[in-house]
Amino acid sequence: MASIDDRRITKDTYRDHLATVNEKGGRNWIYPKKPSGRYYKARNIFALFLLAFFFAGPFIEINGQPLLMINILEREFVIFGVRFWPQDLHLLVFGMLTFIIAVVLFTAIFGRLFCGWACPQTIFMEIVFRRIEYWIEGDASSQIRLNKAPWTTEKILKKASKHAIFYGMAFLISNLFLAYVIGKDAWFELVTDPPSQHLGGLSAMIIFSGVFYGVFAFMREQVCHFVCPYGRMQSVMLDNNSINVMYDYVRGEDRARVGDRKKVEAGKATLADLGFSEDTSFGDCIDCYQCVKVCPMGIDIRNGTQLECVHCTACIDACDHVMDKIDKPRGLIRYSSENAIREKERKIVNPRVIGYSSVLLVLMTTFVVLMSMRSDLETTILREPGTLYQELPGDRFSNIYDIKVINKTFDEVDYELELVSPQGALVSLGNVTSVEGQSISEGRFMVQLSREDLNGLQTELIFQVKSNGEVVETVRTGFLGPAN
Numbered sequence: 001m002a003s004i005d006d007r008r009i010t011k012d013t014y015r016d017h018l019a020t021v022n023e024k025g026g027r028n029w030i031y032p033k034k035p036s037g038r039y040y041k042a043r044n045i046f047a048l049f050l051l052a053f054f055f056a057g058p059f060i061e062i063n064g065q066p067l068l069m070i071n072i073l074e075r076e077f078v079i080f081g082v083r084f085w086p087q088d089l090h091l092l093v094f095g096m097l098t099f100i101i102a103v104v105l106f107t108a109i110f111g112r113l114f115c116g117w118a119c120p121q122t123i124f125m126e127i128v129f130r131r132i133e134y135w136i137e138g139d140a141s142s143q144i145r146l147n148k149a150p151w152t153t154e155k156i157l158k159k160a161s162k163h164a165i166f167y168g169m170a171f172l173i174s175n176l177f178l179a180y181v182i183g184k185d186a187w188f189e190l191v192t193d194p195p196s197q198h199l200g201g202l203s204a205m206i207i208f209s210g211v212f213y214g215v216f217a218f219m220r221e222q223v224c225h226f227v228c229p230y231g232r233m234q235s236v237m238l239d240n241n242s243i244n245v246m247y248d249y250v251r252g253e254d255r256a257r258v259g260d261r262k263k264v265e266a267g268k269a270t271l272a273d274l275g276f277s278e279d280t281s282f283g284d285c286i287d288c289y290q291c292v293k294v295c296p297m298g299i300d301i302r303n304g305t306q307l308e309c310v311h312c313t314a315c316i317d318a319c320d321h322v323m324d325k326i327d328k329p330r331g332l333i334r335y336s337s338e339n340a341i342r343e344k345e346r347k348i349v350n351p352r353v354i355g356y357s358s359v360l361l362v363l364m365t366t367f368v369v370l371m372s373m374r375s376d377l378e379t380t381i382l383r384e385p386g387t388l389y390q391e392l393p394g395d396r397f398s399n400i401y402d403i404k405v406i407n408k409t410f411d412e413v414d415y416e417l418e419l420v421s422p423q424g425a426l427v428s429l430g431n432v433t434s435v436e437g438q439s440i441s442e443g444r445f446m447v448q449l450s451r452e453d454l455n456g457l458q459t460e461l462i463f464q465v466k467s468n469g470e471v472v473e474t475v476r477t478g479f480l481g482p483a484n
Contacts, residue, residue, distance in 0.1 A: 018225065018308070019297065019298030019299050019300075019308070020221060020222065020225065020297075020298055027222075028298065029147075030220070030221060030295075030296065030297070030298040031140040031141075031143050031144055032130075032140060032293070032294055032295060032296045032298075032314070033139060033140045033290075033293040033294045033318075034134050034139050034140070034294075035294045035314040035317055035318065036317060036321075037316070037317025037318070037320060037321065038317065038320075039313035039314075039316055039317050040313070040314065040317050043116070043117060043126075043127075043312070043313065044127060046117055046118075047117075047123045047126075047127040048127075050118060050123060051123065051127070051128075054120075054176065055176060057176075057180065058176060058179035058180055058183075058184045058187065059184055061081070062080065062081025063081050063410050064410060065078050065081045065082070065083060065410070065438075066078050066081070066183055066184065067080060067081060068080070068180055069180060069181070069182075069183050070180060070181060071181055071182055071183070072181075076183075077092065079095075083408065083438055085378070085406055085408065087378055087406065088374065090370065091367070091370055091371065091374065094363060094366055094367045094370060095367055097363055098360065098363040098364055098367050101356060101359050101360045101363055102360055103230070104237055104356055105353065105356040105357060105360055107230075107234060107237040107238065107242070108237050108238065108239070108242055108352055108353055108356055109242065109243065109348055109353060110242070110243050111234070111238060111242050111243055111244040111245075111305075111311055112230075112231070112234055112244070112309065112310055112311045113243075113311055114230075115224070115230070115231065115310035115311055115312075116245075116310045116311035116312040116313060117311075119310070121215070121223055121224065121228070122310055122312060124173065124216060125216055125220060125221075125296070126296060126312065128169060128216075129166060129169065129216040129217070130296070132162065132165055132166065132169070133162060136158050136161060136162045136165075137158055137162065140293065146158065163217060166213060166216060166217045167209065167213045167217075169216075170209050170210075170212035170213035170216065170217075171205075171209045171213075173208075173212050174205055174208030174209040174211075174212055175187070175191070175205065177208055177212075178190070178201070178204060178205055178208060182201070186201075190202070190205070220296075221296060221297050221298070221308070224297065224308065224310055225297075225308060231307065231308075231310075232307075234307065235307060238305065239350070239352060240337060240338040240339045240342075241337050241338075241339055241347050241348060241350055242337055242338075243335055243336065243337050243348075244305050244309070244311065244335070244336070244337065245301060245309060245311045245313060245315065245316060245333065245334075245335060246301075246305070246333070246334065246335070246336040246337065246338070246340075246341060247285075247291075247301050247302045247304070247332070247333050248331065248332050248333070248334065248336070248341050249283075249302070249304075249341065250341055250342070251283055251284050251332060252283040252284050252285035252302070252332050253283045253285065254276065254280050254281065254282055254283055255282075255283060255285040255286070255287040255302075256276070256282045256286065256287065257286055257287050257288070258286050258288075258326065261282055261286070284323070284328050284332050285302065285332060286322065286326065288322050290318040290319065290321070290322055291315035291318050291319050291333060292315075293318070294314040294315060294317070294318045295312075295314060295315055296310075296312060296314065297309060297310060301315045301333055305338070315333050316333050316334060316335075319332050319333040320333075374408070375408070375472060375473055376407070376408050376409045376413070376467075376472065377405060377406065377407060377408070377413065377415070377435070377465060377467060377472050377473055378405070378406040378408065378473070379403065379404070379405050379406075379417075379463075379465050379473055379475050380403070380404045380405075380475075381401050381402070381403050381463060381475050381477045382401065382402050382477065383399055383400070383401055383402075383477065383478065383479075383480065384399075384400040384401060384402055384444070387399070387400055388480060389479075389480045389481055389482065391482075392448060394450070395450060395451045396448055396449065396450050396451070397448070397449055397450075397451070397454065397481050397482065398427075398446050398447065398448045398449075399446070399447050399479050399480055400429065400444060400445075400446050401444065401445055401446070401447065401477070402442070402443075402444055403417070403431065403432060403442065403443045403444065403445060404440060404441075404442050405432050405435050405440065405441045405442075405443075406435075406439075406440050407435035407436065407437055407438065407439055407440075407441075408438070409437055409438070410437040410438060411437045412434060412435065412436045412437055413434065413435055413437075413467045413468070414433070414434050414467055414468055415432050415433055415434055415435055415441070415465070415466075415467060416433075416465070416466040416467070417431065417432070417445070417463055417464075417465060417466075418463065418464045418465075418466060419447060419461065419462075419463055420462045420463065420464050420474075421460075421461070421462040422449060422453040422459070422461075423453065424447055424448055424449040424450075424453060425447070425448040425449075426445055426446070426447055426448075427445060427446040427447075427448065428443075428445050429443070429444040429445050429446055430443050430444050430445075431443045431444070431445045447461060447479060449479060449481070451481075454479070454481040454482075456481070456483060457480065457481060457482075457483055458478045458479070458480065458481075459478065459479040459481055460476060460477075460478060460479075461476065461477050461478065461479050462474065462475075462476055463475045463476075463477070
């Protein structure tokens with residue numbers, strides 16, 4: 001009898017091309033059968049929760065701030081109610097690095113679980129747009145017949161209504177997406193004011209709507225194949241211990257249809273008659289092809305882990321239904337790893353996971369420390385550009401400074417600036433005395449020093465920033481004086 005590896009590798013039907021591309025290089029349109037089963041129900045419940053969160057997100061506020069706003073054009077970033085300024089770029093960098101390493105670690109352990117359960121592309125495509133398509137055009141076989149049928153009134157109505165609803169959903173999604181970018185107040189003005197007052201925002205909304213409509217009506221699984229960087233990178237993040245949607249080829253091979261099995265068992269045909277070797281022992285897979293029919297990516301999971309698989313679990317549900325009908329245990333297709341199937345060894349912790357975990361721990365610690373050190377007030381003091389020192393009576397000299405104060409809190413704070421070193425006079429030229437919450441205040445002041453306090457051309461000035469009588473920040477800058 002052939003070894004397990006031989007049986008797996010030498011299958012003539014092994015996938016060597018994209019399921020969505022035909023022999024001439026054209027596109028094969030995928031018509032997945034409507035799935036059903038325990039995993040599909042669980043995914044629906046989880047997706048409904050995520051959809052509710054997505055639709056409610058722009059209108060949820062924490063301390064008067066949006067839950068999430070990523071306004072790149074105006075450099076306004078609010079994450080979980082905390083506003084990040086351009087001066088907090090290092091925090092955003094560490095936060096993004098921490099998130100990326102967390103994704104890498106999660107993928108190394110659980111594969112593309114995120115793609116099948118939480119990715120917006122999968123949720124909107126499979127839970128929203130695909131359901132609309134099933135509702136209007138029917139299941140996969142009905143869709144195929146409809147597309148091959150001549151253009152009749154019924155076909156025109158179905159196609160027109162489907163694409164009208166698709167565009168309506170895309171328009172709604174684009175509005176919510178825009179609300180995450182510019183904030184709900186600016187979005188509400190955009191949709192209530194006359195279009196002529198917001199041509200830029202209206203154009204963005206139309207562009208977003210067209211992109212979303214094109215993605216979900218036409219591109220579909222092609223986004224996961226060719227656009228998504230996460231899907232392209234998964235091959236370097238997985239190993240034989242990663243948990244994926246797997247076909248148990250040890251249990252399933254050799255494949256034979258139910259009819260062929262019955263012929264052999266009844267003595268009506270020999271293994272050789274059916275194209276099998278004499279030492280063949282049938283596995284649990286009956287080659288019913290149901291796992292392929294329900295796959296939204298068009299792949300055959302029995303050919304092993306593939307780049308296109310998004311771990312949507314549709315094949316698991318389909319196979320479990322078949323196993324129930326033929327009185328075989330469930331789990332021929334299940335969440336597992338290559339080593340768990342081949343060696344019967346489950347090992348999640350390995351050097352790669354330990355390495356990723358260590359890096360993630362360092363980044364998380366750094367991020368938490370930096371967040372704890374993040375001051376509520378941030379003061380920038382710079383000597384006024386293009387000016388030199390001014391010589392004053394009494395062998396004294398002065399420099400003029402610009403001051404910018406950022407209040408990162410949500411409340412107005414009193415502000416006081418004190419020159420600590422060296423001893424000198426601080427003269428207000430419109431200085432800052434208070435700063436409103438989540439805003440920036442600017443001012444000017446003059447520093448006067450005597451000659452004995454100067455250290456040549458550059459003298460370091462040390463200021464203390466006080467709020468409500470407490471020192472909250474120390475700021476250093478330079479004083480330009482005459483050469484000794």
